[in-house]
Amino acid sequence: MAILLLLALPLLLYSPSLSSASDSLTKGSSLLVENTNDLLISPSGTFIAGFFPVGDNAYCFAIWFDEPFCSNNCTIVWMANRDQPVNGKRSALSLLKSGNLILTDAGRITVWATDTVSESSVYLQLQESGNLVLNNSEGDILWQSFDFPTNTLLLLQPLSKDKQLVSSRSQTNYSSGFYKLLFDNDNVLHLLFASPSITSLYWPDPELLVFEAKRSTYNNSRRAYFDPLGNFSSSDKFFSKSADYGANFQRRLTIDSDGNLRLYSREDKRDAWTVSWQAISQPCIIHGICGPNSVCNYVPSSGRNCSCLRGFKMKDVTDWSLGCEPEIKLCSTNETNFLRLTHVQFYGYDYGFYPNYTLDRCKEVCSQRCDCPGFQFRFSKHGNPNNTPYCFVKFRLLNGYRSPSFEDDFYLKVPITIPLYPAPVEESRLHCAVEITKLDRVYTKIPENRTLKFLLWFASIVGAIEFTDCKPDVEGNYDKTQMKILVGVALKCANEDKDTRPTMRQVVEMLLQYEKHNSESVEFTIE
Template identity: 50%
Template sequence: MDISIFFLLLCLLQTLSLSSSNTLDTLKGTSLSVEKPSDKLVSENGEFAAGFFPVGDNAFSFAIWLNKSSTPTVVWMANRDEPVNGRGSVLSILADGQLILTNSLGITIWTTKAGDLTSLEVTNLQLQLQNTGNLVLHNSKGVVIWQSFDAPSDTLLPQQALTMMSSLISRKSQDDYSSGNYKLFFDYDNVLRLLFQGPTMSSLYWPDPWLTDPGQAGRSMYNTSRRALLHDSGYFESSDHFQFNATDFGVVTHRRLTLDPDGNLRLYSLQKMNGSWDWVVTWQAFSDPCRIHGICGPNSLCSYDPVSGRRCSCLQGFNLKDETDWSYGCEPEFSIPCNHTDETSFVQLAHAEFYGSDIFPYQNVTFQFCQEQCLNRCDCNGFQYNYNEGSGYYNCYPKYLLMSGHQSPNFVGDFYLRLPKAGLFYSKIPDEEFKLQCSANLTKQIIRTYENKTVKLLLWFATTAGGMEVTCVLLVWLFLFRTSKHPNPDPASQGYLLTTKFKRFTFDDLRKATRGFKEVIGRGAGGTVYKGVLPDQRVAAIKQLDEANQGEAEFLAESPGGMHASDSGETREHKRLVTLVKEYINIGTATRKSRIEEIIDPMMPGKYDKVKMELLVKVALQCVAEDRDERPSMKQVVEMLIGHED
């Protein structure tokens, strides 16, 4: 009996522990507090989390974010426009089936709509974060009361549908999660559109607003379901026949379709790069961001370059209104006088256009007429004057607001900005000088080359130095050729010394011949003499010097022609011919004792000029000096050789 009670209590404690722990994927009949950072829901696969997310100093919003990316990525937010403080704020499940978020004062900041629910439907309510990133409020029977997929913020996840009842609204900026100026939604004509909602005006900008029929953009207005869906494979489809595939279509990975703060709709894929998971753009609605309305605000121009990106600039005579936010645009430093048409003029902006805000469109009119219409109105800030290829005549569009300014070489048309003649804004340059007189049929490719002066200088220096060294070597070789027209082949490669024609043995050869220097047959002042048997069975006396610096007399006595008959050992530095000659020349031994002939092939008696050979050896040694700074220049080599001829 006691054992049964013990096990019953143990099971009860485990159940209470699991139900009170908020690090699981399900919250049962309790609440989440902002004061506990660990008080959150985590999906079963561990990749999504839901809880209070910091959006500023002591400011939190209840959100869902992806944990797998290198930095947490918010995919949904409840109270994005009204964050709560870090104390006393709670998310609770009410008995009537509502989710409610209250701040420290108990004021309701955000809530869901429960609808007409029976008492049975709201029993045993559970808030669960699924592996798809969907936060679902359901009862014990699995009936969904509310889910976050029905109320997206700025992001659409795979298997999350966008319907006529939902929309995506961009955030203000990358660091500001509050609602921005752009919206993705189904319009009344059943077409999926992008809308700019500015502080003073709004305008549709996707599909292209100048299309009178959405069918020209491949859209259909006849499907009233108004539903769009992103698939796991990267395929997006909409009921208005708009569809696209991600560049990595078919790859199994996390994806999100986000309406970014700049008004561009982009599809992102999570990819592993350099050991971390980061988002990569795999589709976007606009390759040229300047086509997005309101991106630079009023009284400004947007220009785009694929290398440098988007650039906003105020029009002449206007100053930036808010240096932290281009969406507020620029404000004028002047005022347009009324009833004084002679005090204002126009500055031509080539290939520039401003969308909307037309006072009245005029078709098939002259430039002079269009200019006069603008001058006669106090509210006219400029006019668009374009040639219509379809109709074959020019159209005029006076503007009372300068919104969504865009400058691109691909745009055929100019805008004429109205400015006062007086002061800084007066321009003496005629309008005609601003025009580009280019044929529409002429296409010319401009090839530009860019030079780095520092790299160019280094290349010239390296080339010159290399050329001087090659020339120096060639001059020495040419001098040798003139000295001896019948050069002998180099026998060193055949195993013989250059000066004696004797067979050259290595230290290993002599060690084998003497059987490890075992049999001593005599001793001299400079070393020990051993008996050795050569490979051809000849018996030889082999002397090993005790030191490598024995002195010149001992060295010459042991080395016919100024050379060793063998190496003095692997651990000792072997002094080859060039090193020996250099030492002889440096100390004056060869020249002082007239022994220059000892480094010359003995097969050349009387065939060389001794003085020329001395000069040749000196020049050659200088050219191969270890220190580059000590090597002579090409000019110095020529002067030394020519000086001798003179």
Template identity: 50%
Template sequence: MHILIFFLLSFLLCIPSPCSPATTDTLLQGSSLSVEKPADTLVSANGVFSAGFFQVGDNAFCFSIRFTRSKQPTLVWIANRDQPVNGKVSKLTLLKNGNLILSDAGASTIWTTATFSSSEVYLMLMDNGNLVLRASQGIVLWQSFDSPTDTLLPGQPLTEKASLISSRSATNFSSGFYKLYFDNDNVLRLLFNGPNVSSVYWPPTWKLPVDEGRSTYNITKIAVIDPSGHFTSSDTFEFYPSDYGVKRYRRFLMDPDGNLRLYSFNEETSTWEVSWQVIPQPCTVHGLCGANSMCTYDPFVGRTCYCLQGFKIKNPNDWAQGCEPEFTTHRGCNSTGFGFVHLPRMELFGYDLEVIRVTNLTQCENRCLELCDDCQGVQLKFNEVSTYNCYIKTILLNGRDSPNFDGDVYLKLPKSTILSLKVPQKHVPLKCSANLFQSLGRTYQDSKNSTWLNFLLWFACGIGVLEMTCIFFVWFFLFRSSKENDKGERQQLLSATGFQRFTYSELKKATRGFSDEIGRGAGGIVYKGKLDNNRVAAIKSLISETNQGEAEFLAEFSTIGMLNHMNLIDMWGYCVEGKHRLLVYEYMEHGSLAENLYSNALDWNKRFNIAVGTAKGLAYLHEECLEWVLHCDVKPQNILLDSDFQPKVADFGLSKLLNRDEGANSGFSRIRGTRGYMAPEWVYNLRITSKVDVYSYGIVVLEMITGKSPMGIHILENKEGMDQRRLLTWVKEKMNADGPTSKSWTEEVADPNMQGKYDPDKVELLVKVALRCVEDNMDERPSMSQVVEMLQFPEHS
């Protein structure tokens, strides 16, 4: 095998490459920029920006755009940030067919625009820093402004298909852990996406978007900064920098420390100055100090990290890796062997196994001891009803010193460790990431150095081609049967389980490297893909909370695969390889109900049919299928619409699967669902039954009728003036304003987008059914089969 690789590389070296001329601001068709020629750069006409190869490590280069007027050229865009090329033979080439490619050492293609044009094309670096690939007619085939890395320049839009991802550090330009993006609620957010965990940290997740002045009622998903520094976003978020109105060069940066900053260029000092930042308290950024550590801020020292007592740092050069125990990691359930260390005025955000109300600290600590290894510590916080909230922590993450925090942390440790504790050193220099430069480990020999070497290389090429031909025939005849056997096994699996097993490489190819994202939620990310049989599919990459093995995964989802109803999404297959867990569904042409609800796409007949079809799908899950299935997250995002706008309930397979005889005693380890659609049982820790789905369904129906979000605040006009109400209260008071027999209230609650084109009797029917579904007492709610009957046969209800 090593000989074959040598011959193959030798053969590739035998192919000569054309010379490439240096250029100014334009790269013509058929030309290249070489990594070995520093003069091979594109320079904008105003001389402010340049594009070329930039060294990011030992023998490692990236093709980038740089702002050149600063003391040190500033990177504003990188083509191949996660896959640097070698310092020999690598090139950026504009091919004759209109495709722009970046090749590593003249061999493999690392990056491409995947464009094509039958006419003349050229690549130009504009005065605003945008690298544009145009056809001769002026048509833009590709531009760097559409695919930002960590920086937005004035006039460059941030859209739902693009995001800002921080660098790993100030010296390591590969993709880091922090991301600015638009979520499924159309809100601009900051996400910590670490190696093991992820969490949103801005805007604060405990607040509703409306409380932060955000709007979820938009479909554009776009944000942009203008030359004066004014930033505007479609979710109504905006800001003005401290130097607003002054004409300066600016860049909007997702920094490696998780903060979002606007930088303005100082012409006198040739340096960048911060003119705005989104996070005023540095330690509120998630993931900076890693697990088992605390972040603290000192005005003189700056932001620092330190390990919790009983823990030691994993890597002094990279605090993001956190700290590890100095004691034996296996703790067991010997409650007498453990105690608690009080950490006053400290906060640990997130990763709560459960939250319980207690009257004193002892109750909280005892609950932690009962949970054995599942509890690493507790956080005690006074609540509004003269008791305490006890937060059981499964992971000690996002810790920070917070003098204004009205709670304390109690760290669970072996008593032997507590006796030997020392006061932690709090001011340790913070290094969010190490410098990960490394050599690519390749050397190249110039073929002009020796005629004898040329002869050997050509001879090796001939032998290599012969050997490759032989190996091909051996592989074709000997291993063809094994592939047929594998295909037979997969067909047998398809017959036995009702769905197909895919390989990870198949799904990666089908989604073009998971490039076309069409949805994102707590359970995973959904991509659009095209399978080998030309069927268009929705492929969901799951975010698994457990290290579930293949047998357990198949056992659970084989049940889901056998569920069959016209109003449930059809699952075609799955993939389990290593850490990868993927599901393959049918693709729905019109997306989700959430995407269509606030547009003119849904008339009254479509809305009523969606209400009936969704009810039928949930009734099947609750009462007709082989297993009793709770969805637990019924919302518009999980109701998909096919080409005829027929509804299909999705993500039901990710809920709790229960046997019928377990329904009365079902228990859940944590709250499930989405705020605004969750039944009261979740909040008050009551018995969970299928009635939680009935409640969520009722809220969705009210949202469909009114066109108003259950999370929004709605104005109610009455004799006393104008009041603010939540959706459920707003509908009830509108309905009762003119008496139960009057139908004028239907005009008040009907979505204005329907422009009065609806059946008042059916609106009244839907509202009354929905209000029965959202009764606080679960026993007063109908079953989903009763809902179907009330909607289809109202005269019998």
């Protein structure tokens, strides 16, 4: 046993403060990415906070619902560093003595911080509501995760002015996506599509006036939340009830990667989440879902699919949000035709609006413009006189979708070599990448701790001497298996590459092998 203590002593002197699963983190302590038990658990065990794997050797500090066997597919409700994951080694969440909570990468670079300061004692606690709160000794809240939501609202968590929900990039990519839930300057709660090049509102219906959408601009409090019964309401007079209204369920409100806002519920953590309400019932209405120069088509039996327009091809076969690109530049020739697409509409991006224009005149206007890919043509049933023709000349083709309810037609400009008969709508298919893209990071190697190295070598030498002195066999030899175990432990602990050194748990397991072998050996009497 003396050998065990000698080998473990330097490791205990070197190891940082060890953490285990609890609901709080105190000043001066840390959660380490290597320690799988370094977790914060809410008092009743509904939520867990810790390092969550998001890629190859990439981790984010997150909060998720406790679910049996969820592994890497847990229901994430909040992330601190969703757009800047940290390394799977030497990264830590630390509550400094200054009162600041920081997340550091392997190179000791601060990736995320609360930027808080407190002279009194502070502690970080994961509450049963799923709110991660930094309090001081007086009970004041210095920082809380409810004020910085990612893509999900929890029960009674308010979405207020200057706050927003941002979707994930995809179901497996947790970084920030292109869809947002926020209050606009008109005090109305909106869903927004915001890609690097295009921004547009799509909920409530942008073709409706505010009062037609049953909203109000006369309240500047800008606050939205959902209650335990399943009511979702906001200060602009929007109100909805979940399909399971009144039931005592776990609930979450999430803006998904497809741009829809959904209220999920379940009775128990072992149950699957079910959609009890969603903002948009027709998924093709969501802007950007199929990208430019494409058409979204929804079939109840098979769901949503995307297809490129005639004369276009997918820009990236793995991502429909990038849309399609032209196979032939129309401006390279003056010989063009117009392909009629029935029940198809492209919302927005009109170069001009021309009332009382005939179809031939619309074609003439579009033909004269190199940047005109087509035009929408309709007869207004509310004009004066009735059935007045309207022409909407486009300069970009975005938010295209097909619906039997559309009575107007779209005329697509195509080269004269393309036939004008209707083309079948091909179902969209995505091609998965063969290779995994790894995240590149450069880290500065921490200087070797020579004192620790000396202590480890010293412990191994003392252990070897004690073993040969106190465990002689009948012929004056020593047990080679026991000696091999002890020396192996010492050599691994003294490795110059700190990343390859065993953890405390691994050291204990190796030393227990020595104890097991010792107990099974023949007992000798020391004279």
